[in-house]
Amino acid sequence: MGGTAIIGLGAMGQGMARNIMQAGISLRGFDLSTAARDRFAGAGGIAEDSAVDAVSGCDLLLVMVATAAQAEAALFDGVLDALAKDAVVILSSTVAPSEARAIAARLNDAGHLMLDAPVSGGQVGADGGTLTIMASGPDTAFDRAEAVLAAISKKVHRLGDAPGMGATYKVVHQLAAGVHLVAAAELMAFGTKAGCDPKTLLDIVSSSAGQSWMLDDRAPRMMQTDPVPTSTVDIFIKDLSLVVQSARDSGAPVPLAAAAYQMMVGAGGMGLGRSDDSAVIRAYEALTGCRVTETEAEISATKDANT
């Protein structure tokens, strides 16, 4: 008996699954999307038609769905009984600390252990096996999850044994990522409206004290008309909502995160929820009446000039 399963084969889960299998670990998997299951099967995974079938008899389960509600729906409809006794569940979704604690309690009641183990690094990190993991949970759970965690990450931060601490570090991290992402849009829109050349502006700020990882990564995409989504506006609306709510629960005001959240909600309100999260620039473009994103005509002109 035993074995390893994954639930959630989206933008993050697919890459994580591939890296686990490349480490020589046989993997069963489930996702609500048939296309995602087929893709997983094509990469060598054993795709099952239900979560219960995927986890049946497994003693290690990685959950990489988008929200706490999805995690609860996946876990609490037969899966806990279908797992082997005393299984370890690695919850890598970004959820509120209070949600991580609640899920851990239900898992413990059913005789299982939980690693509260959210990740940073996005789709690039998932594909490359270079995620950063912020994890809390019992030592036994860390020991039994070790090979899987090593396969998907470059660094595992062990943050004690209390469920919720992994989620806390991740949510605080998302404050930084979200504020820096929206700040990048804010400065690109303001600068362009004030007469700066967007590319020169990015070059100056990213080589000076205004640099951030998010500016370097997302501002170039803000200048593209239709970048391929790696993480969406909807995901960041959820993450910044978690930041604001978790900070309130802790008794910590977060005025910058609250402002960033509102601008991201605005991008969602413009119908851009499934676009790349760099599309928050469109909210600023709407409010400044100024276009940072290259128009098709400009892109054609650049292409013509280069041929």
Place this chain on the structure above:
Amino acid sequence: MGGTAIIGLGAMGQGMARNIMQAGISLRGFDLSTAARDRFAGAGGIAEDSAVDAVSGCDLLLVMVATAAQAEAALFDGVLDALAKDAVVILSSTVAPSEARAIAARLNDAGHLMLDAPVSGGQVGADGGTLTIMASGPDTAFDRAEAVLAAISKKVHRLGDAPGMGATYKVVHQLAAGVHLVAAAELMAFGTKAGCDPKTLLDIVSSSAGQSWMLDDRAPRMMQTDPVPTSTVDIFIKDLSLVVQSARDSGAPVPLAAAAYQMMVGAGGMGLGRSDDSAVIRAYEALTGCRVTETEAEISATKDANT
């Protein structure tokens, strides 16, 4: 005739002056502070008792005071007449684009040229001669300022000939720097209140997608009781005020910068205006009832543990 002068020998000006002199350029200087003048003289500069005496007959003048009001006070009380005819004035103070344009117009009326040339890199960059310069102005002014600019910087961005463009890029840059600085305080306070270890939190965020130059540079100082000021809260209150006002003038809303500005004003309101700008953490500490900064007792304990 001819010669080079500097007005403003504060935290930035002293280092810039030393690097200009080390490039073999003789330099006369003035500052309202006697101590600053003495320090400049000790480094080999020719200190004068008034701005007019310092610039008399010079054809190149570097102005490195803190505000536009100080620049106007320094320039428009006899200095323009005391300069050689057709002199070049390098204005490196961070001022509003509208202020840079107004000062340039008065200089032009008096027969002089202006380089609108604010800098980034802080005191470390000033001391090391590694500033980034964002400059706009006539080609002639660039040519005649070249040796001085090369002595103080690692990179000169030439941003056209219109006065105000250098200031615009700098002000937009300060949006990023200011938001990232306050975001660093916001996340350190929230995380600490929520149970994270401050050093572990910084380690995780600064090695992930939440990284920023300001987080890397200022968060360690937020954990120190009384860091040596390199740039002050008052300076950032002024800079973020310029961001908010200049953005309004351009018709660009900047909700993140506005929130960051308010928190920096709060740090000033706590009496911390002359403290290092990392002291904005104290405003968040006040609002969370939680201490990120190490107490003296903790510092002693660490020292004891290390001996």
